[in-house]
Amino acid sequence: MKQNFSIVGKPVIREDGYEKVTGQAKFADDYKFLNQLYGVMVRVPAAHALIKSIDYSALKNLQSKIFIFDSNDVPGEKKIGLIKRDQPVFCYDKIVTPGDVVAMLVGEDEDELRLLARKVKIEFEQLPVLSDPTKALDKNAPLIHPEFGTNLIVHYPLRKGDIEKGFAKSESILEETYTTPHVEHAYLEPECVTAIPLEGNKGIRILGSIQNPFSARKMVALALNWPLTKVRIEQAELGGSFGGKDDIMCVLSARAAIAALKTNRPVKIKYTREESILESYKRHPYIMHYKVGYNRDGKIKAMKIDILADGGAYASMTPYVTWRTVVQATGPYEIENVWTDVRGVYTNNPYTGAMRGFGSPQPIFAQESIMDEIAIRLEMTPDEIRGINGYHAGSITASGQKLEKHDVNLLSVIGTAVDKTNFRSRWIENKNKNIIKIPTHKIKNKPSISSLILKKDEFIEPSNLLRKGIGLAASFRGCSLGAEGIDAAASYISVQPDGSVYLLCGLAENGQGMRTTYCIIASEVLGISPENIFYLEHETKIIPDSGPTVASRSTIMGGASVKIAAETIRERLENLLYLKWNIPPHENLIFKNNFVYSESDSQKKISFPELCSLAYGQAINLAALGWYPGPKVHWDEVHGQGPAYFTYVYGCQVAEVTVNIGTGEVYVDKVTAVHDPGRVINLLGAQGQVYGGVTQGAGYALWEEVDKHEGFVRELNFDQYLIPTSKEIGEIVPIFLEGEDIYGPWGGKSLGEPTLELTAAAINNAIRNAVGERFYNLPINLEEVLLKRKLRPEDLTRGSS
C-alpha cells in the first residue's frame, strides 16, 4: 500500500543534535550537587578467591572523613540480577572475577579515595581459576557459584525433523568449528551515576548513564528492600551504550543509593576507562561446531549445531542472549532436520551480557561462512546457494514457525545486494585469480629460527601483495523480545493550548536517535512539524514501565505506542471538528503543515494551534497514554519449537576488501548494506544506524578482542583495545527495501542490530574470496591472516613488543 507521508521516511536532523555538537547536552558526570561525595571501589587482585577478612585499619585517624560500605550495609538483597540473582552488590564470601568489588570508600576527594582504596588489606585465599569455558562442565571443574551445584547457566535444545536420517540422506557433509572473542562495547562515556537522597520520606533520585531505567529501578529497590515507587531513576544524556549500560548500571546505582541514604548526601560514582573495561560486561565468546549435510543440487538436508557460550562470572543476560542464538542459529534457511544445542556456562572471566546483536553476530559468522564453503565445494556462487535454501513466504523456520503476515523478502534483499555490487562476476573473477598461497601459513606454533627467515622463493612480488575480495552474508532477525519476556511499551502525549506538544515514551534514548523517530511519528499523525514537539526527559516516576530499551524494539514497540497516543488525540480533535463543521463522522480530515482541513471542502480549514485552543475551551482532554502490547509469541523449552517472534526483518551485506598477503592487513574498501527495516521513519537515522553498525561489525571482524589471562583483562584502555577509526573503513552504502508489516508504526520495525550482525561474516567471506583461505577465529587480525592463529605475549617468554 503506497502512502503519502509528510515527514515519515524523510531525512530529519536529530532533535538533540545541536545540543550535542555544541557541548550543551548534559551527560551524567556534568551534573554536580551540593555536598556531593564520591564512591571509589575496592577490589581483590585475584580472579577467584575466598575472602577471609577485610582490614580497614589503614583508613583510621585520617584528617578527612571517609565512609566505608560493604555487604553489611546492603539492607535488602545482597545479590541482584535481572534474570538470575547471582551478582552481589558487594562481594562478601568470595570473588569470582577480577572486576569484583568488595567495598566502596566514600568521601569528598576522589583522588584521595583512589589512593586509600589500595590501603585496604584484604586477606584472601586463591581458588583454582576456570578461564576455559570448554572445561566448565567437567566433573572436577571449580564451581563459580557452588550454590547452583553446576557451572551450567542455561541449555537450550532445538529439535526439528530427524537429524540422523537427514545426514543419511545427504550426499555430502561438512563439519567446521568457529570461535569468537570477548568484545567490549567501547561506549565513549564510561559509567557514571549519582544517587541523591530526597527530603522527607520521598525516597531516592538516581541520575546516571543508565540504558534501562526500569531495570535499574527494579534492582535498586531489591537491594534497598523498598517499593519501586520510592526509587526514581532519571536518565542523563547517554554517551553510547550498545547494550552495555544495563546490569553494570544496576549494580552501580545500587551501590550509590546505599551510600547516599546512609550519608544523607549525594554520592557520585564515575568510572575511569580502566575500571569500566575491567568490571563491565562484554559480548559472549562462542565456540560453535556446525555439521551440515547437503546435496549436489545445493539443498541443505540437515544441520547439527553445538554452541558453547562463555557467560563469565554472572548469568546476566546469558539466558536471553543464547535463546536468540538457538532461534536463529541455522540462518535464514529452510532446513528439514535441525538439531541444535546452545549452552551458556559460568567461568571466572569477565561476565558477558547484552551487546548490540545479542547472540546473533556469533552464529552468523559461523553459519554464513559455512554457507560459502558449501557453495565453493559445489562450484556455485554464494548467492546461488542462498537462493536455493533461503526463506520465502510460507517457509518453516528451525523452530517450526511459519513465516507469514509480513514481507518475507530475504531473496529480494539478497538479489538487490548482488545486483548493486555486480557481485557474481566479481566473486568468480577474484576466486580464479587468487591462487597464491600465503607463505607464512607454514610457520609452526613453536617456530624454528630458520623457518622465520624467508627463502628466496617465498618473497611475494610487490604487484602480488594486494588481493581483492568480495563476500556477502545474509540474515533474518526476530524483532523485539520475542518469547524472551513481556513485551509492551507506553507513550505519553500532552498537547498544549498553543499547539505545542509534550511527548515521552517509556523506552530510553541511548544515542540511537529514538526521540527524533518518535517526534516524527507524532508529527505525522498530527500534521505538525517535529520542532513543535518537546520531548521530555526520561524518568521512571512519570511514565509506565515499558521494559528495557533493547532488541531493536524502540521503533516497532515504542514507535507504535507513540502512534497510538497521537491517534487518540487526533481522534478527539476530529470529533470536535465533525460537530463544529457539521460534517458526517469519518469524512476524511487532513492534518498537514500545521493545518487541519476537510478533504472534500478546503474552505473548512483551521490551524493546529487554533484547533487546540478550541479543544481546551471545550474541556477536551488533549493528553493521552498510548499502550502497545506485543502480539502473542510462544516457546516450547523442551523441543525448542514455537513461534519465537511475531515478526522478522531481513538483511544482506556485501563487503569488498583488499588483503595484503605480506602483512595480513585487511582494508575494508566498501560495504553495501541492504536491509528491510520495515517502514523507514527517519531516513537520516536509519542511514546512521547502518554506518555505525557496519563500522562496529568491521571492528568485530578485524580488530576487537578482550584477551584474558587467568581471568584478567589485558586491554584496559583504547591504546590496547583497538576499535576502528574513520580511516579504517571505506564507503558504506545503505539501501533500504521497505517490507510491509501489520505491526509497528506503519510497519516500521528494526534496524539497529541487523546492521552489525552481518558485517564480520561478510568480511570473512570477502577475505576467503581474496586469498583462497577460510578463517575460523575472530578477530581476523594481522597474525590470524598470516599465521592462522593469534600471537599473545605468553607464547614465547621473552620480550614485550
Added chain:
Amino acid sequence: MIPAFDFVQAKTLNAALKLLSGKGKNVKVIAGGTDIIPGFQIESRRFQNIDRLIDINSIKELKSIEKKGSNILIGATATFAELVDNPLINKYFPLLSKTAITIGSVQIRNRATIGGNLINNAPCADAVPPLLVYNAKIRLQSAKRTHEISLQKFLLKPYKTALKPDEILTKIILPILPEDYRGDFYKLGRRTGVAISRITLAVLVKIVDSVVKDIRIASGAITPIGIRLIDLEKSAIGKTISSEFFKDLSIKLGKYVLEITGLRWSSSYKLPVVQQMFYSRLSGIVKGMS
C-alpha cells in the same frame, strides 16, 4: 591520576635553562605532553616524584623551522602538524613529512613535538628512523654550555637518552641532501588511524647506473630502539641492483633483527613481514626511479 607539582611556563630559553640548573629538585621539561600526561595516568615510573614541570611551548626560538646554510634547523617543540605543513620539510626531507602524517591522530599531531619524540625514545618512536637516515644531529643546551651530537649517539636504550638533567634539546639539525637520493618510509601498525608502530623502516639510497653508491637504512619498533643498520648498509654499497640482491638484503635484515632481539612472542609474525616489506619497499624505490 595527575600528581601535584609546580608548573612553570618559561618565556625564554634562558629562563628555562636557569630553572633547570637549580639543584635538589626533580625538574622536568614538558612540551606537547603526549607522553607525560598518559604516563601520569598509568603511573609510569618514569614520571614519578616530579617537583616541577617547565613548559617550553611558548619559547619562540624552539618552534621555528628554518634554513641555515646547508642545514635545516627544526626547533624541538615544532609539532608534527607543523612538520606536515612545512614547505622546507616537504621539499628537502620528504620521508620526514611522510612519517609525520602517520603519527597518532590530528589531535596528537597538534600537540606532540619532534623533540619530545626523541627524548621519550620509545622503541616505536616514529620520527627516529627517518631522522637517522638523514644523519640528524641534535643541539643540547644547558645554562653552562651548548653542544651538538649525532642523533644515534643521543639515543642510548629504550626510554633512555644522553640528555642531562640540566639540558634542553633545542634543535634538530638536518643536512640538506643532494637531489640524487631516493627513499621511503614504511610504517606498519595494527590499524591505519591512531596506530602505534609495530614495524618502521626508513631507507635512503643513491643509485648510479644500477650500482648502489650509498644506502642508509634505519629501523624502529623491530629493534629495541631506532637504529641505523650499518653492517647492512656496508654490505650493499657497490652492489648492482636486482631483485635477487634486494631479496638477499631483506634476508640479511631479518637475520640481523633476529640477532639483536632473539626470538620473541611476536617474532613469528614480525620477522617474515619485515623481510617481505623491506623487499617490497626497495623494489618500489627502484621502480619509482625508472
